[in-house]
Amino acid sequence: MTTTPPVQDWASDFDVLDPDYVADPFPIWDELRPRCPIPHTNRRVSSWLPLRYEDVTAIAHDIEHFSSRKIAVIPITGEEGVEPDPVLPYGLPPISSDPPLHTWTRRLLLPWFSHRRVESYEQMTRDLCNRLLDGFLAEGRADAAADYAQQIPVRVIAHILGVPPELSDTFTGWVRDVLEFADDPVRREEGSTGLINFFVAEVGRRKDEPGHDLLSELLHTEMDGELIDPAVVLGIASLVLIAGVDTTWSAIGSSLWHLATHDEDRKRMVSDPAVWPLAIEELLRAYSPVTMAREVTEDVVYAGCPMAAGDKVLMNFPAANRDPEIFEDADTVVLDRALNRHVAFGSGIHRCAGSNLARMELRVALEEWLRRVPEFHVAEGATVTWAGGQVRGPRSVPVVFR
């Protein structure tokens, strides 16, 4: 991991990987919002960081000036090059694309995550949660992030993709290399090579032996009388794994951390089933994990900021969701918050394709944990650690059960 000098001025030199920012970005956003709502940095690449709900949602809807072709918050080495990647010439559609590629690839993907389809994954998710709980319940302690949250979404995604769940730890390693350790070119390269080579082999195998999984069905789907280019399928499959693991695991981990440190909220969720629908949305608002980048397509002045073609805009959905102009008492978790137009899943045409799945996994993971571990708190003297950048969430939350 490269070491960068400490931040002196957050308005003109922010660093999303600064350790204090990763651990607790909320006071930094609150201090900046009134005096500089769109900070800038030249670290890594010229980037802007909108903090207000109004700006984040307006930029998300302006796909003409803000392209999704480069979405990495931590720029990929060589990303600025003009040559398309020979293995992934279409990138990771639909997330890393604009219309028209975005439109038809998104239509291919969405039915796999429709709310009806997601219902069919619920029982396996619940069984999985209970197997994990069985593994550590008797010990009276666990790492709520590493032993539980981290283990759930990757296995559900493996099921949907039709790849071996036994490889879950390997998948998690690749995804962490690509997202969490993106600033380390060696790890990032290893993760992305491992993941892509794996899917190249899986795609090859399914051409002759299709199953009933997402990969197989996409490979045998015709568009205008022709099979879809396997390179598109490779991009979609890679995206589903990358986007479906770290994100929801972080949301589950943050929520369990919140409940481990806020007894009143934990007790209310245990005793008041009626609050759950609002509470799930509130936890998503307060601990939104995901920031996506956009690339400025042509020089534009937005809200007084001179954005140059090629600059990045880091779409700070987590900060938008803590904007006091929109959310009363924005930094407080109010489980029954009734007005909650949060954008944890983004805004506009790139709304998270897996949002129904993520919401189900978060709900079921919390339901099963609280049913079997209604009382828990962070272990005395234990250190809670966080990861940040593209996806923010806890990596270790050691808790003891009472």
Added chain:
Amino acid sequence: MRIRVDEEKCQGHARCYGFAPTLFDIDDFGLSRVVGDGTVPTELEGAARLAIANCPEFAIEELSD
């Protein structure tokens, strides 16, 4: 009370369905539309107002007639 979903604005967040699953139908691509002509039974008016107030795309509106 009558409501409608603006299909141009809806992006499939499915928040409306979470509040009032009997008032909204969501297709395989996530797009929401009102069931029937969008008339809201009296007992569901509160849920319908929550759906309007929580849509991240401001896609649901109450019709004035």
